[in-house]
Amino acid sequence: MFVAYATSMRIPSYAVTFLLPLLALSQPVSGDELRCLATTGMIGDLVKAVVGDRGSVEVLMSPGVDPHLYQPTRSDLAKVLAADVIFYNGLHLEGRMDEAFARAQESGRSVCAVAEQLPKQSLLHDAEDPEAHDPHVWMDPKSWRMVLFAIRDRFVLLDPDGRAAYEFNTNSYLKNLEALDVYASEVLQSVPAEVRVLVTAHDAFGYFGKRFEFEVIGLQGISTESEASVQDVNRLVNLLVQRKIPAIFVESTVPEKGIRALIEGAKAQGHTVKIGGSLYSDAMGDAGTWSGTYLGMIDHNVTTIARALGGEAPQGGWRATKSSLSPGSSP
Numbered sequence: 001m002f003v004a005y006a007t008s009m010r011i012p013s014y015a016v017t018f019l020l021p022l023l024a025l026s027q028p029v030s031g032d033e034l035r036c037l038a039t040t041g042m043i044g045d046l047v048k049a050v051v052g053d054r055g056s057v058e059v060l061m062s063p064g065v066d067p068h069l070y071q072p073t074r075s076d077l078a079k080v081l082a083a084d085v086i087f088y089n090g091l092h093l094e095g096r097m098d099e100a101f102a103r104a105q106e107s108g109r110s111v112c113a114v115a116e117q118l119p120k121q122s123l124l125h126d127a128e129d130p131e132a133h134d135p136h137v138w139m140d141p142k143s144w145r146m147v148l149f150a151i152r153d154r155f156v157l158l159d160p161d162g163r164a165a166y167e168f169n170t171n172s173y174l175k176n177l178e179a180l181d182v183y184a185s186e187v188l189q190s191v192p193a194e195v196r197v198l199v200t201a202h203d204a205f206g207y208f209g210k211r212f213e214f215e216v217i218g219l220q221g222i223s224t225e226s227e228a229s230v231q232d233v234n235r236l237v238n239l240l241v242q243r244k245i246p247a248i249f250v251e252s253t254v255p256e257k258g259i260r261a262l263i264e265g266a267k268a269q270g271h272t273v274k275i276g277g278s279l280y281s282d283a284m285g286d287a288g289t290w291s292g293t294y295l296g297m298i299d300h301n302v303t304t305i306a307r308a309l310g311g312e313a314p315q316g317g318w319r320a321t322k323s324s325l326s327p328g329s330s331p
């Protein structure tokens with residue numbers, strides 16, 4: 001009935017499932033609840049959605065934290081060893097924590113590297129190290145769906161009595177994830193083909209580019225551990241000028257210095273490039289805000305990119321369309 005209403009009102013297809021519950025909130029710990037630990041907010045959001053009231057979820061890395069450089073504290077290590085189940089990205093995203101996860105596994109914790117559960121053929125290689133894979137899987141909502149399933153399967157394994165709840169929670173979240181993916185495809189396809197180039201501070205958007213047909217260029221490599229060289233800056237400035245790219249993007253977890261150098265360089269050659277906005281790459285926005293959720297982070301990125309590069313996206317993004325359909329259901 002809702003679909004019929006949506007069709008008669010000419011509401012875009014991505015808006016149809018907006019009435020579904022968005023996020024399950026974590027609950028306080030009780031004796032038999034699963035104590036879950038997630039490294040990044042993006043993983044934590046899926047874990048909270050799937051576990052619902054059968055567990056509590058703690059997220060190690062706060063908004064704005066760069067996971068590539070994250071050095072665990074003594075209290076983090078204690079949390080890792082106290083959790084029943086640990087979800088981390090893997091593919092060396094949390095490069096300085098690998099040893100702690102290995103120790104947790106040896107001590108009998110359930111440890112799941114979520115991005116490493118994806119089929120190998122769906123992973124991108126790191127251009128600088130062909131042996132390694134690009135860890136930024138969350139940038140493509142379709143790939144992130146597989147992570148949602150991996151989390152569900154791990155919970156079913158650990159707590160078979162909760163199977164029905166885990167499956168229900170997963171399907172509820174999945175509907176929103178799929179609707180967001182449809183929205184993203186539609187608004188990004190409206191960006192003119194000749195400027196479908198995404199220039200960002202570091203190479204976090206490879207999966208985004210593959211999924212939405214954008215050429216993606218990061219000033220730094222896949223990890224933020226190495227700095228961009230003068231040659232890198234000059235090469236990118238020339239590209240911006242030649243292709244007449246109107247906007248480039250800063251990232252919330254990476255200093256703006258390099259991106260500013262590109263803008264100055266292009267200006268010296270007579271081409272004006274603006275900062276198209278700040279994107280969430282390796283961490284979500286502040287807790288309690290829309291961009292502090294996985295869905296909100298992707299909505300923000302997609303809408304910001306589409307609007308800055310001359311595409312058509314509703315002001316306020318996917319969420320604004322949702323609120324107009326269903327006041328009160330916004331998270």
Ligand SMILES: [Zn+2]
Pocket residue numbers: 068136202203204222223224281282
């Ligand atoms: Zn990164």
